[in-house]
Amino acid sequence: MASRPGILTDWPWKPLGSFKYMILAPWVVHSSYSVLVKDKSERDISTSLIFPFLIWRMLHNQIWITFSRYRTAKGNTRIVDKGIEFDQVDRERDWDDQILFNGLLYYLACYTLPGASRLPLWRTDGVLIAILLHAGPVEFLYYWLHRALHHHYLYSRYHSHHHSSVVTEPITSVIHPFAEHISYFLLFAIPLLTLVFTRTSSVAAMVGYVTYIDVMNNMGHCNFEIVPKWLFDVFPPLKYLMYTPSFHSLHHTQFRTNYSLFMPFYDYIYGTMDKASDELHESALKRKEETPDVVHLTHLTTPESIYHLRLGFAYLASKPYMSKWYLWLMWPVTVWSMVLTWVYGRTFIVERNRFGKLMLQTWAIPKYSSQFFLQWQKVPINRMIEEAILDADRKGIKVLSLGLLNQGEELNIYGGLYVRRYPKLNVKIVDGSSLAAAVVLNSIPKGTTQVLLRGKLTKVAYGIAFTLCQQGVQVATMHEDDYVKLKKSFNSPETNLVLAKSYNQTIWLVGDGLTEEEQVNAPKGTIFIPYSQFPPKKYRKDCSYHCTPAMQIPSSVENIHSCEDWLPRRVMSAWRIAGIVHSLEGWTEHECGYTMHNIDKVWKSTLQHGFKPLTVPVQEIAHY
Numbered sequence: 078m079a080s081r082p083g084i085l086t087d088w089p090w091k092p093l094g095s096f097k098y099m100i101l102a103p104w105v106v107h108s109s110y111s112v113l114v115k116d117k118s119e120r121d122i123s124t125s126l127i128f129p130f131l132i133w134r135m136l137h138n139q140i141w142i143t144f145s146r147y148r149t150a151k152g153n154t155r156i157v158d159k160g161i162e163f164d165q166v167d168r169e170r171d172w173d174d175q176i177l178f179n180g181l182l183y184y185l186a187c188y189t190l191p192g193a194s195r196l197p198l199w200r201t202d203g204v205l206i207a208i209l210l211h212a213g214p215v216e217f218l219y220y221w222l223h224r225a226l227h228h229h230y231l232y233s234r235y236h237s238h239h240h241s242s243v244v245t246e247p248i249t250s251v252i253h254p255f256a257e258h259i260s261y262f263l264l265f266a267i268p269l270l271t272l273v274f275t276r277t278s279s280v281a282a283m284v285g286y287v288t289y290i291d292v293m294n295n296m297g298h299c300n301f302e303i304v305p306k307w308l309f310d311v312f313p314p315l316k317y318l319m320y321t322p323s324f325h326s327l328h329h330t331q332f333r334t335n336y337s338l339f340m341p342f343y344d345y346i347y348g349t350m351d352k353a354s355d356e357l358h359e360s361a362l363k364r365k366e367e368t369p370d371v372v373h374l375t376h377l378t379t380p381e382s383i384y385h386l387r388l389g390f391a392y393l394a395s396k397p398y399m400s401k402w403y404l405w406l407m408w409p410v411t412v413w414s415m416v417l418t419w420v421y422g423r424t425f426i427v428e429r430n431r432f433g434k435l436m437l438q439t440w441a442i443p444k445y446s447s448q449f450f451l452q453w454q455k456v457p458i459n460r461m462i463e464e465a466i467l468d469a470d471r472k473g474i475k476v477l478s479l480g481l482l483n484q485g486e487e488l489n490i491y492g493g494l495y496v497r498r499y500p501k502l503n504v505k506i507v508d509g510s511s512l513a514a515a516v517v518l519n520s521i522p523k524g525t526t527q528v529l530l531r532g533k534l535t536k537v538a539y540g541i542a543f544t545l546c547q548q549g550v551q552v553a554t555m556h557e558d559d560y561v562k563l564k565k566s567f568n569s570p571e572t573n574l575v576l577a578k579s580y581n582q583t584i585w586l587v588g589d590g591l592t593e594e595e596q597v598n599a600p601k602g603t604i605f606i607p608y609s610q611f612p613p614k615k616y617r618k619d620c621s622y623h624c625t626p627a628m629q630i631p632s633s634v635e636n637i638h639s640c641e642d643w644l645p646r647r648v649m650s651a652w653r654i655a656g657i658v659h660s661l662e663g664w665t666e667h668e669c670g671y672t673m674h675n676i677d678k679v680w681k682s683t684l685q686h687g688f689k690p691l692t693v694p695v696q697e698i699a700h701y
Contacts, residue, residue, distance in 0.1 A: 083234030085256035088174045101128070101177060104184040123196035123280050124187045130284060131180045134291060135173055141247035141295035143388045150387075150429040150438065152367025154302040156326045156357065159244045160431065160636020163395055163646055168241060170392040172248040175258055179287075182262065192273045196280050203277035207286050210268040212318075212340065218264055219338040220347075226257070227332065243329055246391075250294035265290060293339040297325040302361035317342045323357040367429065368472050369438040371660045373653045374424070374465055375480040376442040376449075378642065383414045386441070387428045387639040394639035395646070418443035422457075424465045431635040435660060439653075440465060442483060446611075449482040459489055466495050470504040478507040478656025481610045481642075484669070491536055493670025506669045509655030514540040514673070515680035516626035516651045517586060517608045519690055525584050527551040529577065531595060532588025534559055537608045537626075539566050540673055541586060546573040553577035555595075587613050596620070610652070612643060624691070626651035631687030648691065658683050 079086065090097040105128045112125045149155055187194045226236035235254045242249045253261070268286060272278035296303060297320055304321040318340050328335040334351035337344045344350040377383060381404045384390045393401070404411070421443055428439040442461050448454045462483055469477045479492050489495065491508045514537050521528065530542055530552055542552045542563050553575045554560050560576045567574070580598040588609040596605075596616045606623045607613055615622050624643070627650050637647055644650065659668065662682055668674050 079234055079236070079238040079254060081233040083231075083254070083256065085259070086235070086238075086254040088171070088178070088255045090174075090177070097174075097177065101131075101180055101184075104128075104181070108184070121187070121194050124184070124194050126280065126284075127180060127183050127187070130287075131176055134176050134287070137288070137291055138172065138176075138248055138295060139390070141299070142391060145247050145295075145299045145301065146388050146391075147426065148299070148301045150426045152364070152429065154361050154364050155367075156300050156302060156323050156361045157244050157330065160429075161242070161244050161246065161638050162636075163638050165242050165244075165246075166391050166395040166638050168238075169246070169248055169252045172251050174255075175251045175253075178255075178258060179262065186273070190273055192276045192278065196278055196283070198279060199281045200277055200279040203272045203275075203279050203282040204285070206272060206275070206277055207268040207282050210271055211286070211289075215264060215267055216338050216340050217343060218267075220336055220343040222260060222264065223336045223338070224349075227336070240329060240332065244300055245298040245326065245329055246300065247295035247298050248391075250298040293320075297322055297339070300326065302358060304358075306359060306362055317345060321358055323361045324351075324354050327351045327354060327357060367436060367438075369429070369436040369474060371435060371437050371476045371478070371656050372465075372469050372474050373437070373439045373478045373480055373656055374442065374462065374483050375427070375439060376444050376446070376483060377418070378446045378481070380411050380415055380445060382445075382642075383411070383418075385640075385642075391638075397640050397645055398643045415445075422461070424461060424468075428639065429636060432631070432657060433633060435657065437657065446482060449485060449488065455488055459494070462489065463495055463498070466502070466504065466506065467499070470499075470502055474504050476505045476507055476656045476660040478509055478652055478659075479669070480509075480650065480652050484508045484652075486535065491669050491671065492667075493672075496667050496669055502667075505659060505664070506667045507656045507659045508536075508669045509650075509652030510536045510540060511668065511674040511676050511679045512655040512658065512683060513537045513608065513626040513651040514544065515676045515683070516628060516690070517541050517606055518544055518676070519680065520606050520623055520626075521545075521550075521584060521586075522604070525550060527553060527582050528584045528586050529553050529555070529580070529582035530559070530563075530586050531555065531591055532609065532613075533590045534562055535588060535609070536671065536673065538586070538588055539563065540676060541608055542574070543567060544676060549573065551575055553582060555580070610650070624648075627691065628654055628683070629689040629691060630654070633687065645691075649688075654683060654688055655679070658686060658688075661686055 090100055093099070108121070108125045108127065112120050112122065225231060235257045239249070239253050242252065269278070269283060272282055299322045302321060302323050304319070309316045320337060320339055320341050324335055324341060331351055334349050335341070335344055335354065336349055341350065378398070381400065382398065384404060385393045385398045387394045424440045424442055426438055427441045430437040442458065442465070444454070444458050444461070449458060466477055482488065484491050491510065492506045496502060496506055517537070518541060528545065528550060530538060531554070543566070545552050546567070551573050554563065555577055557576060560574070563574055581600060583600055583603050585599060585603055585605050587605050587607050589611065591613045593616050599617065599620060601619045603617070603620045604623070605613060605620060607625045610625060612625050613622065627644050627648050630637070630647050630649050640646055641649055641653065655668070658679065
């Protein structure tokens, strides 16, 4: 929102929320009906192409968003070395409003203006006219309109909304108040309406011109340089006819320079060209790929989780993961993404963050949770994890933490398999078990005298059970096999470990495998505290569910604008935090296999670095 919002700031369909797409329904139905039902001589193919073109524009913009986020995470040719936060994602969530607005006006023009419908596929004269009109009147008028928008009156009421994003993403280009979009549409309509009135329009000219605007808008707002310097060396006049991402980035950081739309020609003429433009362009191109200090290795969970990644849909990624019904409508894209991950077959960078001087990255294995339970997939998954570890070692990365199922006991013995194979690894492998156990132990309400341990026994579960017994808390289990395994692991008589015969405990420490039947038998008001990487399925409304082991991160951690799986905003899993703390403390040993750090020591170190236990009420977390 602008600092002093003016009239026509909000879009007219804002009250409709997610139902805003219905405003196109009558037009889409009518144009489709005319193609399917009317006689061939009466069909208007060009009008029926409007809706597919709008879909293409959305897909085109999403491709730019994904590509830009991937490149800025890698670091090479990045321009502004800052991050974005959740407020920017929230502000830019409705980037498709301008596509809906344009679509309505396209339909209106086709049904009211002579010469706007029944267009041929190509007309050379129309294409040339569109090019000349854009290079002349459109660029000239935009330059002066843009300068006017930077006048304090219009800037405070409208254009400051766009400039709230100092570090731009491709879609920042269309984040403006409604009134500002009206002025832009009138400007870009000059070539389109001229073609209509002169009867020289064609599908190629209309689609090509709007696509050109989208390409240049998205490219100019990328926070990485994509235009090679040799292009201007080969054809010097091109620098006056095409801007670069670094050219427009200076406008967002300096505000009073580089006003041009796509052609810097008028900035040269009127003396508003930023003198640092060429230098920034060259320095950005020379910037190398970033080498982080700490890498967190995760993986995809469900097929739909691809949309919740930072590289997917930005707004979905900014919220805790929940299955959305409308994502089922995208099953063709989902299937295609699954094929792509299978073909690509190697880790990819998902996210980058900064914590003081510490550089952080998250890498993802292109495998889904269900694949980790398939026997024939274990070898290729282990190979991918191993390659990621060796790649991190070659790059000089200090710590690599294993997230989710990448550290399964049956898969790789909590990461110990790789240390056995490569005993001279410089990168430290961290499974985060000690911090996960510490988070669970400190989530148990004070004064608790008895807990029930349920679910699959893991390294974390053994550590929690042993610590609780040492503290005088009675640990009960319902299954004799679990009781025997726990008792053997203690290597000493332990009277606080008991085999329970009834479900009368109100504090349950749960792992994978907790069944619906067991939850039904729990007393009313039971608190379920997971020690596993995945949260249990919630069957009880009269009970409380903690989230999986996690903590709030310090405010100094930068570039946090996506949620880690199902966790709330600015919350990280214990397994991810463990790798960061390991690096901050400079610990030189691995934490993997069947070894664990001192739980109390790890907990105190984590708190000292600014990480905090979750303060969100248990009942609120249970909704995520």
